[in-house]
Amino acid sequence: xxxxxxxxxxxxxxxxxxxxxxxxxxxxxxxxxxxxxxxxxxxxxxxxxxxxxxxxxxxxxxxxxxxxxxxxxxxxxxxxxxxxxxxxxxxxxxxxxxxxxxxxxxxxxxxxxxxxxxxxxxxxxxxxxxxxxxxxxxxxxxxxxxxxxxxxxxxxxxxxxxxxxxxxxxxxxxxxxxxxxxxxxxxxxxxxxxxxxxxxxxxxxxxxxxxxxxxxxxxxxxxxxxxxxxxxxxxxxxxxxxxxxxxxxxxxxxxxxxxxxxxxxxxxxxxxxxxxxxxxxxxxxxxxxxxxxxxxxxxxxxxxxxxxxxxxxxxxxxxxxxxxxxxxxxxxxxxxxxxxxxxxxxxxxxxxxxxxxxxxxxxxxxxxxxxxxxxxxxxxxxxxxxxxxxxxxxxxxxxxxxxxxxxxxxxxxxxxxxxxxxxxxxxxxxxxxxxxxxxxx
Numbered sequence: 001x002x003x004x005x006x007x008x009x010x011x012x013x014x015x016x017x018x019x020x021x022x023x024x025x026x027x028x029x030x031x032x033x034x035x036x037x038x039x040x041x042x043x044x045x046x047x048x049x050x051x052x053x054x055x056x057x058x059x060x061x062x063x064x065x066x067x068x069x070x071x072x073x074x075x076x077x078x079x080x081x082x083x084x085x086x087x088x089x090x091x092x093x094x095x096x097x098x099x100x101x102x103x104x105x106x107x108x109x110x111x112x113x114x115x116x117x118x119x120x121x122x123x124x125x126x127x128x129x130x131x132x133x134x135x136x137x138x139x140x141x142x143x144x145x146x147x148x149x150x151x152x153x154x155x156x157x158x159x160x161x162x163x164x165x166x167x168x169x170x171x172x173x174x175x176x177x178x179x180x181x182x183x184x185x186x187x188x189x190x191x192x193x194x195x196x197x198x199x200x201x202x203x204x205x206x207x208x209x210x211x212x213x214x215x216x217x218x219x220x221x222x223x224x225x226x227x228x229x230x231x232x233x234x235x236x237x238x239x240x241x242x243x244x245x246x247x248x249x250x251x252x253x254x255x256x257x258x259x260x261x262x263x264x265x266x267x268x269x270x271x272x273x274x275x276x277x278x279x280x281x282x283x284x285x286x287x288x289x290x291x292x293x294x295x296x297x298x299x300x301x302x303x304x305x306x307x308x309x310x311x312x313x314x315x316x317x318x319x320x321x322x323x324x325x326x327x328x329x330x331x332x333x334x335x336x337x338x339x340x341x342x343x344x345x346x347x348x349x350x351x352x353x354x355x356x357x358x359x360x361x362x363x364x365x366x367x368x369x370x371x372x373x374x375x376x377x378x379x380x381x382x383x384x385x386x387x388x389x390x391x392x393x394x395x396x397x398x399x400x401x402x403x404x405x406x407x408x409x410x411x412x413x414x415x416x417x418x419x420x421x422x423x424x425x426x427x428x429x430x431x432x433x434x435x436x437x438x439x440x441x
Contacts, residue, residue, distance in 0.1 A: 031075060033065060038073040039332065041339050042102035046088040046322065049078040052355035056154075060348045064339060074339055077102070096120055101327035103336045104343070107151055109142045109320035110214075110392045110402070113236055116145040117396035117437065121325040123148040125337035134346070138319040138389030139361045145394055146235065152344040153323035155358040158285050158385045159219050160377075161306065165299040167279045171197060178383055181304035183311070184254055191263040194279050203277025208264040210255075210413060216406035217392060218318050219282050223251045225316040225390055227308035231405065236395030237438055239430045243404070244423035251308075252423065255413035266414055274298060288377045289357055302380040305388070319389040321358065359385065397433040404430055 028036040043061065047054045061076045081088045088106075095101045096118075107115050115121045127149065132140060136156060143151035163175065171194055176182055182190065194205040210216055224231065229247035232239050242248075258264055265272070273281035274295045280303070281287070291300045305317045324343045326336035342348075349360025350368050359366075359382070366372045372382045393401050404426035411417040 026075075031073070034073040034075070035070070038069075038071060039335055041072055041074045041104065041330075041335055043074055043076050043104040043324075043339060043343070044079050044088075044091075044102045044106065045076060046081055046106045046108075047078060048080045053352070053358075054078055056348060056351050056355050057343070059351060060154075060343050060345075063347065064342045067342070068338070072335055072338065074104075092120070099329060101329040103327060103330040103332075104324055104339050105327055106322050107325050108322055109151075109153060110398050112143060112151050112323065112325065113145045113394040114396045114398055115325065116148075116150045117236070119328050121150050122328045122330065122333065123150055124152070124326055124340060125334045127337075127341075131341065134362050134364065135344075136361055136363065136386055136389065138315075138385060138391060139323075139344075141389075142320060142391040143323055143325075151323035151325035152340055153321055153361045154344040154348045155321045155352050155356075156319060156361050156385060156389070157321045157359060158381055158389065159222075159282060159305075159318040160285060160287060160381055160384075161303045162273065162281045162283060162287055162291075163301050163303050164273070164276065164279050165301045167194070167197070167276075168301075171279075175301065175303045178304045178380070178387065179313075181311075182306045183309045184306060185309050187306045188257070188261075188263075191258070191280075192261070195261075195263065198277065198279060201277050203269075203272055203275075204262070204264050205279050206258065206264045207269070207273035207278035207281035208258065209268045210406070210409050211268075212406065214402055216409055217402045218320065220255070220409065221392060221405070222305055222316045222318055222390065223254065223308070224248055225314070226305075226311045227251050228310055228312065231393045231401055232395045236393070236397075237434060239401070239434070240427050243401070243430065244420065244427045248423055249419045252408065252412040252419040255409060256416065256419070259413050260416075285359060285381050286357065288375075288381070300377060302377045302384075304380075305384065315388050315390040317384050317388040317390060319385060320392050321361075395434075396437050397430060400430050400433040 025040045026034065028034055028038065034040060045057045049058060057076060061074045064074050079088045079091050092105065107121065135152060139153050139156060142153065143149050173190060191205040198205050227247045227250060229245055229251060231243045233242055259266060272278045274291065276298065291298050307316065324340040326333055326340060330336040344361060346362045346364045349362050349365035352358050353360050353369055366382055371378045373379065395401055408422045408426050411422045412419045
């Protein structure tokens with residue numbers, strides 16, 4: 001088993017364990033429904049119980065306890081995140097040092113690699129081919145690190161390239177199929193063609209922003225991947241020559257061209273697309289429900305994510321959401337894996353959609369939800385996710401990679417700074433974070 005943390009944190013963890021800081025499970029009879037002969041399993045989730053998402057987790061645990069009555073008993077604890085994203089992660093960090101992690105916990109998809117590399121979570125018990133085939137390929141890929149499966153999600157996500165059907169019809173522009181998306185060159189020509197029309201409406205061809213935080217890499221990493229680039233090496237330990245590659249320089253220069261040509265506003269304009277003053281918009285899958293609910297007169301469609309002129313047909317579109325994993329404190333990995341599979345299974349996925357409109361993680365769940373067959377926009381998002389979904393970079397220093405991508409994008413696209421210089425600076429910052437891992441290896 002890998003070391004849980006490096007340096008001071010590892011020493012603190014060892015000291016605490018030597019002092020007898022070990023989690024102590026309740027005895028049968030101490031919790032309602034926990035009977036003699038059943039194995040106790042603790043599980044933490046990142047939400048508030050009195051929410052739609054929290055209720056899905058509660059119901060899943062209740063069903064698990066019914067299904068495995070006499071064998072397992074799962075006890076769920078809700079540890080919500082605060083406004084700054086802490087709370088839940090703070091408790092995990094403290095429990096890492098005390099040796100009191102639960103058997104199963106939720107992990108945000110992009111952080112799975114960091115949790116695995118730091119020994120917070122352990123590989124799941126082996127799944128059968130049939131069990132693996134239940135899940136979207138993007139879910140399996142997201143949960144895999146260093147060749148081993150660590151996590152399974154109950155929900156998935158994606159980003160759409162939305163378009164105003166009426167505007168494109170007026171301009172005589174036809175939308176391509178998912179297997180033959182617009183290339184960068186083609187899309188830039190379309191934006192140029194639409195620019196005069198949108199200026200008359202007081203808008204822009206493209207409702208596009210470079211938001212602060214995780215959204216930047218979530219929305220725009222696909223431009224890197226479709227251009228044959230990446231951000232980290234396959235093992236997640238190298239960025240030099242990758243994050244600052246010629247392919248990524250070219251990608252960043254594309255974003256700069258979109259700004260320079262006036263195809264987007266440098267300052268965000270609220271509801272630009274929804275008000276009919278933009279032909280296109282990049283946004284999360286939730287945009288469909290937003291338009292249907294609040295802007296019913298907007299004739300919205302979903303176009304395939306655009307690709308570079310050199311796209312090789314590989315996976316490239318946005319994915320990623322929270323998943324379940326077994327902690328390194330779980331002594332029975334078979335039991336913990338059963339709970340992970342149940343929490344991320346078909347029934348939970350269907351309920352998650354019904355309660356929160358978050359996409360499920362299994363093919364069967366999508367098949368059971370009518371809207372993914374009957375509504376062209378939701379169907380397009382599902383097909384994009386299932387056929388071309390690509391997880392975000394897998395590395396122990398993912399937060400630094402994400403922040404560096406956002407900073408480089410802003411500096412280059414909005415401020416016009418030299419792309420190669422800015423990406424080289426980002427590599428230096430990321431390498432400084434990677435050093436603790438490369439030094440330990």
